[in-house]
Amino acid sequence: MDVDNAVVVSNLTKCFGRLVAVDHVSFQVKKGELFGFLGPNGAGKTTTIRMLTGVIKPDEGTASILGRDILKENLKAKQVMGIVPEMANAYVDLSAWNNLMLIGQLYGVPKKERRERAGKLLRKFGLHERRNHLVRGFSRGMKQRLLLCMALINEPQILFLDEPTSGLDVESSRLVKDMIQKFNKSGTTVFLTTHNMDEANQLCDRVAIINYGKIAAIDSPEKLRMRSSGLQSIEVSFDKIISTEELSKIRGVREVKKMGDKMRLYVKEPSDVLDRLVDFARSKKLKIITLNTLTPTLEDVFLKLVKES
Amino acid sequence: MKSYFYWEQFKRSFAIIKKNIRIYYSKGPVIIFGIITPLFLFLSFYIGRSMSAEALLPGLLGMTTFFTATSVGPAIVPWEARAKTLERLISSPISVWTIFLGDMLSSFLFGVVVSAFPVIVGLFIGVQIVNPWTLGLGIILASFCFASFSILLSAYPPTDTPAGVMMLSSMIKFPLVFISGIFIPLEEMPTWGNIISSISPLTYFTDLAKYSIQGNSYYPVSLNLAVLVALAAIFLVTAIKIHERTMEKRL
Numbered sequence: 001m002d003v004d005n006a007v008v009v010s011n012l013t014k015c016f017g018r019l020v021a022v023d024h025v026s027f028q029v030k031k032g033e034l035f036g037f038l039g040p041n042g043a044g045k046t047t048t049i050r051m052l053t054g055v056i057k058p059d060e061g062t063a064s065i066l067g068r069d070i071l072k073e074n075l076k077a078k079q080v081m082g083i084v085p086e087m088a089n090a091y092v093d094l095s096a097w098n099n100l101m102l103i104g105q106l107y108g109v110p111k112k113e114r115r116e117r118a119g120k121l122l123r124k125f126g127l128h129e130r131r132n133h134l135v136r137g138f139s140r141g142m143k144q145r146l147l148l149c150m151a152l153i154n155e156p157q158i159l160f161l162d163e164p165t166s167g168l169d170v171e172s173s174r175l176v177k178d179m180i181q182k183f184n185k186s187g188t189t190v191f192l193t194t195h196n197m198d199e200a201n202q203l204c205d206r207v208a209i210i211n212y213g214k215i216a217a218i219d220s221p222e223k224l225r226m227r228s229s230g231l232q233s234i235e236v237s238f239d240k241i242i243s244t245e246e247l248s249k250i251r252g253v254r255e256v257k258k259m260g261d262k263m264r265l266y267v268k269e270p271s272d273v274l275d276r277l278v279d280f281a282r283s284k285k286l287k288i289i290t291l292n293t294l295t296p297t298l299e300d301v302f303l304k305l306v307k308e309s
Numbered sequence: 310m311k312s313y314f315y316w317e318q319f320k321r322s323f324a325i326i327k328k329n330i331r332i333y334y335s336k337g338p339v340i341i342f343g344i345i346t347p348l349f350l351f352l353s354f355y356i357g358r359s360m361s362a363e364a365l366l367p368g369l370l371g372m373t374t375f376f377t378a379t380s381v382g383p384a385i386v387p388w389e390a391r392a393k394t395l396e397r398l399i400s401s402p403i404s405v406w407t408i409f410l411g412d413m414l415s416s417f418l419f420g421v422v423v424s425a426f427p428v429i430v431g432l433f434i435g436v437q438i439v440n441p442w443t444l445g446l447g448i449i450l451a452s453f454c455f456a457s458f459s460i461l462l463s464a465y466p467p468t469d470t471p472a473g474v475m476m477l478s479s480m481i482k483f484p485l486v487f488i489s490g491i492f493i494p495l496e497e498m499p500t501w502g503n504i505i506s507s508i509s510p511l512t513y514f515t516d517l518a519k520y521s522i523q524g525n526s527y528y529p530v531s532l533n534l535a536v537l538v539a540l541a542a543i544f545l546v547t548a549i550k551i552h553e554r555t556m557e558k559r560l
Contacts, residue, residue, distance in 0.1 A: 053400045056557050078402035087560075088396040093332045105324035106401040108317055150397075 006031045006158050006189040007052065011061035014047050021047040023213035024061065029191055031066075034184045036204035037193040040306060044213040045193040046086055049162050052191070053083050066157055079107065082156030084147045086163045086193075092136040096127055096146050099135060100153055107154035114153065121149040125175070141172030148176060158189040165199060177203060197299040207298075209305050216305040224301045231296035231304060234270055236277060237262040239287040246284075250276050262290065318407045325398075325411020326418070333381045334419045343380050343423045347372035350486065366431045367518035368491035370448075373427050375486070375511050378420025378452045382459025383478040385412050386552070390469035390559040399560065405553045413456045413545060420452035436522065443530060444521035450537040451514035457544035458510060464548045467555035485509045490516060495527035510540045 007029035014022040022044045029035040039045045050056045052063055054074045063070045068077035090099045097118060104114035122128040125145040135143060144164065151159060161180065165173040180203060184190045194200055200207050201221045208218040217224060244256040247263055252273040255266040267273045270293040281288050296304075333339060351369045389395040398408055428444070438444055462478040486492075488502075489511035495503060506512045513533040520526035526533065 050560075055396060055399050055560060075402045075404065078400065081400075083397075083400045085396050085400060087393055088400070089393040090397075091328065091332060091394055092392070094328070098328075098331065102324055102328050103397075103401065105327075106321055106398070106403055108321065108402070 004030055006033070006066055007035075007063070007191060009048075009052070009061070009063045012048065012051060012058050012063055013060035014044075014051060014056065015059050020213050022051070022058075025210070025213070025215055026061075027208055027215060027218055029189060031189055032184070032187055033205045034180070034190045034203055035192065036200040036207035037191065037210060038195065038197070038200050038207050038302060039193075039210040040195060043210045045195075045210060046162055047213075048210070049160055049191070049193055050085075053081060053085070053160050054078050055085070079154070080157045082151035082154060082159045082188075084144075084151045084159075084161045084164050086166070088147070090135045090143055090146050090150060093134060095132050095134055096122065096138070096149075097131040099146060100149055103150045104153045109154055117153055117155070118149070121152055125149055125179070139169075141168050144168055144172060144176060148179060152183070156188065158191065159183060161190065161192045163193055163195070165194070165196065197297065197302055201298045209302055211306045216308070217301075221298050225296050225298060227301075231300045232267060232270055233294045233296075234265045234267060234273060234277065235259070235262050235290070235292045235294055236265065237289040238281065239289055242284070242286065247280075250280055252276065264294075318404055319410070321403050322407045322411035322414065325403075325408055326415045329381075329385065329412060329415035330418070333385065334415060339381060340423065343377035343419070344373065344426060347376045362431065362434055362436050363523055366427065366436055366522050367515055370424060370427045370431075370518045371451075371489065371491055371511055371515035372486060374420050374424040374448060374451050374514060375455050375482070377423040378416050378455035379459040379462065379478065379482060380416075381419070382412060382416040382456060383462040383474045384471040386463045386559065387469050387471045387474050391471065396560050399556065405556060406549045409460050409545075409549050409552055413453075413460050413548075416456035416459050417452045420455060421448060424448045424452065431522075438522055439524045440521040443517060446534065447514055447517035447521060447537075450534060450541065451510075451517070454510050454514075454537045454541040454544065457541045457548060461544045461548035461551075464551035465555065467558040469559060485511055488512070490519075490527070510537065510544075513537050513540075 005028045009028070010026050012022055012025045013020070025044070025048060037045050037048065047056070051058045052065065052070065054070050054077060057071065065077040066080050068080070070077050091102070094102065100118040100121070101114060104118065109117065119128070122131050125148060127142060127145055127149065130138070130142070135146060138146065148164070164180065165176050168176065177199065180190055180192070192203065204221060206218065206220050207224065209216040219227065242263070244258055244263065247253060247265060248256045250265070250273065252267050252269060253265045254268065257264045265273065265277070274293070278288070347369060350372060351365070355365060386395065389398070432438070462481065463474050468474060488506045489509045490498070490506055493502070495506060495512070495516065498506060513528065513536045516526045516528050517530065517533045520530055
């Protein structure tokens with residue numbers, strides 16, 4: 001048994017007819033880690049999480065959750081998980097309270113603990129006042145908060161969240177993100193799929209980027225940014241309009257893009273190009289209004305990797 | 310260890326029962342439909358004929374138990390697949406048989422409870438029940454059998470359209486009513502009619518109800534009981550096996 005890793009995935013593959021949705025994917029998630037699974041729509045994120053949570057069976061490969069094989073010990077693996085599936089709902093004809101009691105019972109949580117935990121979770125997520133109301137009348141944000149409560153009723157050691165903030169209002173999204181961080185700090189391993197770069201950047205210790213069912217990269221958001229040196233850039237604005245063609249003639253500049261009233265110069269070594277850019281401004285009698293060196297955002301890295309794959 | 314696992318899963322199926330009763334069975338229209346359908350079917354046959362209450366009750370009871378125990382069962386899985394709650398259940402630490410045992414038991418309970426109505430009405434109008442224990446056992450076994458049958462009705466095709474499943478199940482259920490000795494007694498059927506009626510589980514319960522109320526039956530009582538038990542087991546095991554195979558296609 002792997003004592004350091006909460007999730008161990010090896011060559012996981014799933015096909016739907018001729019489409020290879022997940023193609024020999026391998027990775028590990030450390031215990032206590034907040035791991036992001038990033039990818040564009042249709043990249044294979046949900047299929048991967050569905051296999052890891054035992055909803056669908058892989059065609060090839062293996063995966064284990066805290067040492068429990070998802071195929072051979074399916075129910076034992078599910079017992080230690082909390083799940084917020086992207087494509088699942090709470091029962092809209094049950095109250096929030098009864099939804100929690102149902103899930104608690106399905107996880108075998110004793111009645112007294114079930115009631116105590118449900119009360120605490122509903123308070124934490126701001127749903128206690130509405131606990132006896134049918135979920136049918138809940139907003140999307142409230143339903144998502146309830147789904148999180150349902151995922152936490154068994155006090156899971158690992159939490160799987162499939163696009164947990166997708167389509168939420170700002171307040172609910174912030175609350176959900178705060179709670180994810182809080183539960184992670186208390187020792188719960190979190191596996192999060194998202195296509196939101198900011199979310200992954202703010203929350204995750206490490207991210208895996210998946211596209212067309214294959215892993216394109218796995219690293220910390222910071223290291224991924226550093227690795228993509230070709231995406232470093234200088235943002236400059238002058239007092240007069242200057243064409244991109246003129247700027248692209250400066251040695252070391254790979255590409256120039258107009259971004260509103262600013263110009264973004266993609267370069268290999270920003271420090272080398274900076275001197276030449278100042279010389280260029282002097283020679284053209286231009287006044288530099290703003291000048292910034294920019295490291296690539298996770299979004300830049302993501303787009304580059306997706307493009308490459 | 311294994312027995313603990315099965316006991317734990319059995320306990321968890323009670324959560325499914327509670328959920329089903331709250332969402333599906335406690336609704337007024339479902340209860341009314343369960344009583345009204347067999348009653349009207351029966352009245353359409355009864356009105357204009359001079360028959361004793363004792364001769365009528367076995368048929369009415371047979372239809373009530375059959376229609377109530379199979380009323381909601383076929384729609385639960387497609388309904389939940391459509392409402393996206395099925396995935397939540399599948400991702401919980403419960404096996405597929407736990408889910409369907411819960412579905413079957415909730416249909417069973419509904420069948421038993423609603424079947425009490427025609428019995429109470431019969432007693433109220435002076436019908437003598439000759440073999441009450443046989444009738445009680447018959448209602449329980451028949452409700453098990455029909456509830457298992459209702460789970461089988463939703464097993465294939467793996468759809469998320471409740472209306473489609475309900476239409477398909479009606480196409481199977483209604484012909485069974487006409488070949489089960491309710492409208493034409495088994496004794497009056499030709500040999501080929503008896504052969505056809507023997508494939509319907511409802512035949513054996515109607516015959517048991519006739520024995521319990523009128524004191525005579527076409528088949529031996531032990532055979533009726535044994536067939537209901539055997540069919541309940543066959544329907545349930547087959548239904549669960551098919552559901553296990555097709556579950557991914559519903560998600």
